[in-house]
Amino acid sequence: MKTSRRNLLRALGLGALCSLAGKSSSALADPTPVPPRVVFFVTPHGHVPNAWTMPVTGPTDQVVSRSLADLPASELSAVLRPLHPFRDRLLAIEGLSHTSVLADVAEITRTGGDLNSHSISVAGLLTGARALQRNGAPCTGGARSIDQELAARTSAPGRFGSRVYGADYVPNATVAPFSFLGPGQASPIVGDPATAFSDLLGYAAPAGGGASREEMLASMRPSVLDTVAREYEALAPRLDAEGRARLEEHKNLVRELEKSLGTAKPKCDVGVDRTGHTVTQFMRLAKMAFACDLTRVITYVAPVPQCPEIGHSAATNVHGYAHQSIKGDTSCGQTYDPVAEAALTDLGIWYAQHFATLLTELDSVVEGSGTLLDHTAVVWVTELATPTHQMHDVLTVLAGGCNGFFRTGRYVRYPRTFANPLKDKPKTGPAHNRLFVSLLRAMGQPDAVFGTREAVGTDGSVVPMGGPLEELHA
Amino acid sequence: MSNGEYLNALADLFPDVHVDVPQLPQDTFVAGFENSAEAQKPSDVRIARFESIALLYSREATRDAGHVRALAGCDWDSPSKVTECANHFVETTGRRLFRRPLLPAERDRFVAKLHGWRATIDFEAAVRLTLGAMLQSPQFLYRPEPEPAGDVGAIVPLDGYSMASRLSFFLWESVPDDAAIDAAAHDRLGTAEGVRAEAERMLDDERARRVYWSFHRQWLGLGRITEEEHSQRTGEVDPEWTAATSVSARTESQLFVENILSKGGTFEELFTSRRAWIDREMARIYGVREPSASGFSEVSLPSSERAGLFTRVAFLGSTSHRGATSPPIRGNAIQLRLLCQAETPPPPGVDLSPPKSSPSDGPKTNRMLFEERTSPQACRGCHEGLNGFGFGFERYSASGAFQTLDHGLPVDARGSVVGTDVDRAFDGPIQLSDTLAKSRAVRRCATLQWMRYALGRAPEDAELPAADALTDAFLRDGHIKAFLLELVTSPSFRMRRLRGPT
Numbered sequence: 001m002k003t004s005r006r007n008l009l010r011a012l013g014l015g016a017l018c019s020l021a022g023k024s025s026s027a028l029a030d031p032t033p034v035p036p037r038v039v040f041f042v043t044p045h046g047h048v049p050n051a052w053t054m055p056v057t058g059p060t061d062q063v064v065s066r067s068l069a070d071l072p073a074s075e076l077s078a079v080l081r082p083l084h085p086f087r088d089r090l091l092a093i094e095g096l097s098h099t100s101v102l103a104d105v106a107e108i109t110r111t112g113g114d115l116n117s118h119s120i121s122v123a124g125l126l127t128g129a130r131a132l133q134r135n136g137a138p139c140t141g142g143a144r145s146i147d148q149e150l151a152a153r154t155s156a157p158g159r160f161g162s163r164v165y166g167a168d169y170v171p172n173a174t175v176a177p178f179s180f181l182g183p184g185q186a187s188p189i190v191g192d193p194a195t196a197f198s199d200l201l202g203y204a205a206p207a208g209g210g211a212s213r214e215e216m217l218a219s220m221r222p223s224v225l226d227t228v229a230r231e232y233e234a235l236a237p238r239l240d241a242e243g244r245a246r247l248e249e250h251k252n253l254v255r256e257l258e259k260s261l262g263t264a265k266p267k268c269d270v271g272v273d274r275t276g277h278t279v280t281q282f283m284r285l286a287k288m289a290f291a292c293d294l295t296r297v298i299t300y301v302a303p304v305p306q307c308p309e310i311g312h313s314a315a316t317n318v319h320g321y322a323h324q325s326i327k328g329d330t331s332c333g334q335t336y337d338p339v340a341e342a343a344l345t346d347l348g349i350w351y352a353q354h355f356a357t358l359l360t361e362l363d364s365v366v367e368g369s370g371t372l373l374d375h376t377a378v379v380w381v382t383e384l385a386t387p388t389h390q391m392h393d394v395l396t397v398l399a400g401g402c403n404g405f406f407r408t409g410r411y412v413r414y415p416r417t418f419a420n421p422l423k424d425k426p427k428t429g430p431a432h433n434r435l436f437v438s439l440l441r442a443m444g445q446p447d448a449v450f451g452t453r454e455a456v457g458t459d460g461s462v463v464p465m466g467g468p469l470e471e472l473h474a
Numbered sequence: 475m476s477n478g479e480y481l482n483a484l485a486d487l488f489p490d491v492h493v494d495v496p497q498l499p500q501d502t503f504v505a506g507f508e509n510s511a512e513a514q515k516p517s518d519v520r521i522a523r524f525e526s527i528a529l530l531y532s533r534e535a536t537r538d539a540g541h542v543r544a545l546a547g548c549d550w551d552s553p554s555k556v557t558e559c560a561n562h563f564v565e566t567t568g569r570r571l572f573r574r575p576l577l578p579a580e581r582d583r584f585v586a587k588l589h590g591w592r593a594t595i596d597f598e599a600a601v602r603l604t605l606g607a608m609l610q611s612p613q614f615l616y617r618p619e620p621e622p623a624g625d626v627g628a629i630v631p632l633d634g635y636s637m638a639s640r641l642s643f644f645l646w647e648s649v650p651d652d653a654a655i656d657a658a659a660h661d662r663l664g665t666a667e668g669v670r671a672e673a674e675r676m677l678d679d680e681r682a683r684r685v686y687w688s689f690h691r692q693w694l695g696l697g698r699i700t701e702e703e704h705s706q707r708t709g710e711v712d713p714e715w716t717a718a719t720s721v722s723a724r725t726e727s728q729l730f731v732e733n734i735l736s737k738g739g740t741f742e743e744l745f746t747s748r749r750a751w752i753d754r755e756m757a758r759i760y761g762v763r764e765p766s767a768s769g770f771s772e773v774s775l776p777s778s779e780r781a782g783l784f785t786r787v788a789f790l791g792s793t794s795h796r797g798a799t800s801p802p803i804r805g806n807a808i809q810l811r812l813l814c815q816a817e818t819p820p821p822p823g824v825d826l827s828p829p830k831s832s833p834s835d836g837p838k839t840n841r842m843l844f845e846e847r848t849s850p851q852a853c854r855g856c857h858e859g860l861n862g863f864g865f866g867f868e869r870y871s872a873s874g875a876f877q878t879l880d881h882g883l884p885v886d887a888r889g890s891v892v893g894t895d896v897d898r899a900f901d902g903p904i905q906l907s908d909t910l911a912k913s914r915a916v917r918r919c920a921t922l923q924w925m926r927y928a929l930g931r932a933p934e935d936a937e938l939p940a941a942d943a944l945t946d947a948f949l950r951d952g953h954i955k956a957f958l959l960e961l962v963t964s965p966s967f968r969m970r971r972l973r974g975p976t
Contacts, residue, residue, distance in 0.1 A: 115819045160518060181517060188499030188519035195496050199522060216595050217602065224607045225525070227587050231611040234580070238620040240973040246515065247612055253521040254610070306706060314710050317796070323827065334827055 034368040035154075036402045036443050037290050037376040040126065040147050040299040041358065042166075042178050043351045045322050046384035047395045051345040052079045053094055056413045063471045065412040068092070079348040082356045083397070086363070088409040089373065091398040091472055095414035095429035098383075098391040099465055100128045102428070103421040103455035105391075114139040117389050125178055125383040126299070128433035128451025128465070132184045141180035146436040146450060147299045148181055150443055154296040157259035163289060164189045165196055165282045166301035178383070179299045189301065193281035197274060200285065200294050225258035279303070279354045287361040290372050296443075300358075302351055310346040312339075318347060322387035331388040344387050355380055359399055377402035377442055379435070392420060392428040396435065398472070405442040407474040414471075419457020431455075431465035438468040475615060475643075476501050476509040478688060482648035483614075484531055486681070487570060491534040495527050507692050509643075509930050528609035536602040545605070550597045560588050563601055572613035573642075573650055574635035574658070584608065617643065619970065626974035629965075634658030636970075641673055641962060644928045646681040647688050666963040673962045677955055686735040686954070687728045690744075693923045694783070694811050696727050698792040711797040714759055714873035722755035723787035723874070729770055730783065740952040741920065745782040745911035748775045759787055759875050779869075779876045781907040784808075787874035794872035798828040801844050801864025808863040812910060813894060814919035818856050831881075839880040841868050862890040866906040918945040921957075928961055937966050 054077050058064030068076070073084040083090055101117075101124040108115050113133040123131035126145035133139050144152075151161030164179045164187045179187035190196045232251035236244045274281055279302065286298050304318050312321075323331045324340035355378075362373035380397040384390065393416070401408045414429035436450040449466035457463055475483065477498045484491075499520050501508040536542050543549060545567055546559035564584045568576040576584070584604055591600035608614060619636045632640065638658040642650035650658075654672060662668040676682060691697045698704060700720045707715045729751035734743050750760070751772050757764040760780065765771040783789060793804040809815040820826060829843035844865075848857040866889035871877050878885055887902045896913040900906050910916050921944045925933045933941055944964060948957045961967060 181515075184502070185515055185517075186500070186502065188517050190497075190519065192497060198496070199519070213595065213599065217599055220591060220594070220599075220603050221525075221529075223587075223591070224603050224610070227583075227607040228610040230583070231580075231607075231613065234583070235612050235618060239618055240621060242973070243616075243618060247616075250516040250521070250612065250615075253516050253518055256518065257521055257525060314708060317706070320827075334825065 034370075034375050034403060035293065035296055036405070037296045037372075038147070038150055038298075038402070038439055038443065039286060039358065039376060039378045040178075041302065041355055041378060041380045042125070042299065043302045043380065043382055044122075044304055044384075045318065045344065045347065046382045046386045046390070047079060047348050048325055048341055048344045049386065049393065049395065050341075051348055052077050052395045054080070054092070054411050056094075056411060058413075059415075061415045061417060063412065063414055065410045065471075067409060068411055069409045078345060079352050080397070082349060082352040083359070083399070086356070086359045086373075086399055089359075089399055089401055090410075091406055091408050092411040093396040093398065093414070093435075093472070094393075094412065095416060096394045096396055096432045096435060096469075097416075097418070097420075097428035097430065098124065098385065098394055099418070099421065099428060099431035099455050099463055100124050100130070100433055100452040101391050102425070103452060103463075104130045106421040106423075106458075108133070117391070118384065121383040121389075121391055122178060125381060127180060128431075128436055130452065134184070140184050141177075141186070142183050143180065143451065144182050145178065145180045145187070146439065147179050147297050148187060149450070150297045150440070150445075151295075153445060154443065155256070157256065159260070159293060160199075160289075160295040162187070162297035162299060163196070163199075163286075163295050164299045164301070165191070165285065166279075166299075167191060167303035178301055187299075193274065193278060193285060196282065196285050200289055200292070222258050222261055225254055225261075229254045229258065277354075280357055283354065283358040283361045286358060287365060287372065290362065290376065291365045291367070302354065305347070305350065307343065310343065310350045312343045312346065318343070323389075325387045329386065329388050329390065351380075355397070355399075362400070373400050375403050376400040377406065377439060379439070381432075392416070392425065394429075394432060396432075398435075401474075402439075402442040404474055406438075406472055412471060418463045419459045419461045421455045421457055421463070423458050428463075430469060431463065433465045434467055434469045435472075437466065438470075438472055441468050441473075475617065478508065479643055479647050480615070482646070482681075482684065484527070486646075486648045486651070488531055488535050491531055493530045493534055495530065496523055498523050507927055509927065524610050524615060528606045531609060532602045532606035535605060536598060539598065542598045542601050545601060546597075556592070556597060559597070560585055560592075560600075564588065564604065567605065568608060569655060570649070570652065571608050572611070573639045573655060580613075621972055621974075624972045626972055628972045629969050630972060631664065632968060632970050634661055634663040637663040637669065637968065638672070640967065641669070641676060644962070644967075645673060645676045645685050645958070646679070647684040648681060666968065669968060670959050670963050673959055677958065683732040683736050685958075686731050689924065689927050690731045690783075691728070692927070693920075694789065695792065695807070696731075696783075696788050697724065699788045700724050704792055704796075707791075707796050712871075712873045714871065714875050716755065718755045719759070719787070719791075719873070722753055723759075723791055725770065726750065726752055726756045727783060727786055727788035730786065733772075735954045738953060738955060741917065741948065741954060741957070742911040742952050743782065745784065745907040747782050748777055748780055749773075750775050750780070750786075756787065759873060761876065778904075781904045782911075784867075784907055784910075785870070785903050790867065790870045790874035791872065793867075795828050797872055799840055799868065799870070799872045800828065801841065801868065802848070802857065802860040803864070804867045805860035805862065805864030808910070809859060809893075812916050812919060814922060815893065820856075821852065824853075837881040837883055839868070839883045839885065841865055841880070841886055858890075859892040862892045863906070865889040866900060866903050869903055914945065914949060917948050918942070921945045921948055924957070924961060925966060928967060933966065940964055940966055 056064050056066050068087040068090060071087065073081055076084055080092055098121060101121045104120050104124060105117055116138065119138045120131050123139050123141045126147060127141050127143040129143035131139035132142035147162050155161035166189065177186045177189060181187050229251050232247045236247045273284060282300055289295050289298060306314065307317060308314050321340035321343045323334040324337040325344040327336045330336050358378060359373055362376055363371045365372040367375060378399040385392060385394040398406060416427045416429050418428045420426060420428050433451045437447060440447045440450060452465055454465050455463040499517060545563050547562035548555055548559045550556045550559040564581055565576060568584060588600045588604045591603045612618060617639055622630060624630055635658045638650040638654040642648060642654055657663055657672050663672060704720055709715050733751060734747055749772060751770045752760065753770045754764045760775055762773055762775065793807045794800055810817050829847045831838040831843060844861065848861060866887055868885050869876060869887045889906065890899045891897050891909055894913050894915045896909050898909060900909055921941050922933060925941060944960055947960050
């Protein structure tokens, strides 16, 4: 079932809140000295549960948690261990479920379409909604993704709605990317750190005003953009409705660029070390973008490394190992191979190390009474739960706390009490969409639901997918 | 415009400007093609890129007084000359960028801005800024076809200027040149004969090489060999592979398509010609004598081993796994791309990994392993066709090298063409290529894909009879050029449906 969030808000009598989506009347415009931010750190292929989970005592039909604050590094799981320095600001969340994807797979099984569960889970990870089926092509995102929803609500003149960085490792011709501006419309990904840097600089640099001819020319950029925007207005009435809508959208973006030029703090174009691994460079750019308030939402899609980079033979690749990596739960007819499990574990550790770099970078900037990291929710999500294409028992890390909104320093295990929409699959924990509702709340947004509103289990029970995950909040 | 059209347009409009442009966001693909009209939507990154690129081009195109004079058509050394030069620049450059004469109001707006900027800085700066604005205007970046008055749903002829753009964006993947805009101005594009004459002129131009490669690259997925996992293949996995193979293979197919078709070639030759333009890298894989010079030169490949495009490394490599061929993937490429048959995904949970023989069984060919893997009843429905085509390509390794032995056993490349008008048993890829070259089903699929590419949208049901007529013509005369002339003079290309203001 696909539900428009706006319709739902309206149905709940919250229609007026929709105006929050408008850029002029954002709740975030109030002079909060330290704005909340979100980073989505997306890594493909899920996790090897043995390498990620940790034992927690307590009943399995209730939410239980344990403190991470006093644990030595050796007591963290292999994948979480690189995050030990940040243990008091972590939430390790075991047991969410990509329920919207499970429901979508169940529906496509009945109605036909692209049934590649990996395509559907990529398309659905950040949308929490049904994938868009396309005749003769793999499915793609069927709704605006959470990062772009937050972007739309937090953009302002001089501030990008969001930045989507990293690997277009699955070009959208073959498999969908993760972030979507709307149904079927991928967010542009900037994959080259130098370009990403100059984008940020374009906002940060003053728009001229000097005396030289080149400076005078540069100072005319807003005037040129104004001329351009007027051309869009002049042409629109001569086109049909669809053409007019497109020109209107284009014109608004030109106007935003015009308003943004030179509005950022000029001090922000300095001090970014642009050397090192591409991933590291992007982690530093994220720091710069937040420190300068050039955006409040970043999505980073991590690359899939070649096997030698994670210490394994070049004779195979990560995908080759993925299906063989879980004992007792292989997929695609493969047999378990301990080497594959080791490779996928090393992949998880490799990603964790990069994630730790991001946390370190954010923690290096003092802001208000804490650091950037304290004011950010850094969320590590994966489109699959396991490399073997399971989509329940998802393993998620949330770091930072987002201005104290989240109660960090804990490992939280959710009970698996919800029916699974797929046949012959175990019960699941709460829907992953609900984490997005919590993030909306952390960003000051009152939404009750994000993406698909509810699913139906194979036992006929309704699986609710709305409401925040309050156990994670402070 | 798609990214390709946009960059070609800039290159054609400013042939002496060479700048490094920042990377554009990817085009949104629809059914494998990059130029779908419905997918061309803006985003903040795209708008920022359009601005940066417009600033780069306008700066370089006005980099000295000589360049500004060429754009302005005169020297701006007196007040009256300033007016004359400004008008000339706006009218002539505007016409080339917007592919039609400027409307009086448009002209007045740009001229007024130019004089405003001139007063603030100087004339040369004003030309540069005006050009920068034009390069970001919707009349340049989009292909608006304003609707004439008429009843909603009515099918009316396209105006001449829109026709010139349709022709050039299709045949050159770029803007029309002055001659094509002149043809529209002189009302020569209102008849099928006029359109045909203009299209013939365009097809004789060097720029027409673009349509041949661009279409076949997208239709047949020939660019895939340099993408995704194929860009990461190594000799460790594929013995014949080197760091240069992917790009070399792609270039070889590009030269084949361009050279065959731009010199009056036929559809059949794409399947059967043994002509090849190869470099040392390809000579090694094809097992023929290396060209004496570096770069690509023409050879004839061995008639017992190679035929057209589907026996070349770009196709064969990109439809293989790394290190192992996959008859079903190759078969699927034929069904999906050449026959326009819908893809049936494998059932959930089946083993999609390359099959390997167990050490206890002794050697087996790849074909034997796939026959075993796909022998269950549930697999046969689809795999009869997939394997039927795919086994024919077992003469080629995953790298596209010709092989007579597979794991020490003789290669069996017998297969069957299934689900077409030319169903038959065949032996080997050359017989298969010959058979497909004569098929009406393949010709009809090609026609539909050409229509989609030419129109930037899927053909409507009402256009299917026209597609059949085009297919018949294509079967009678297989020359691609003749086919393209039929296509551009067909009602689908020359007419439009009014959608109304709402």
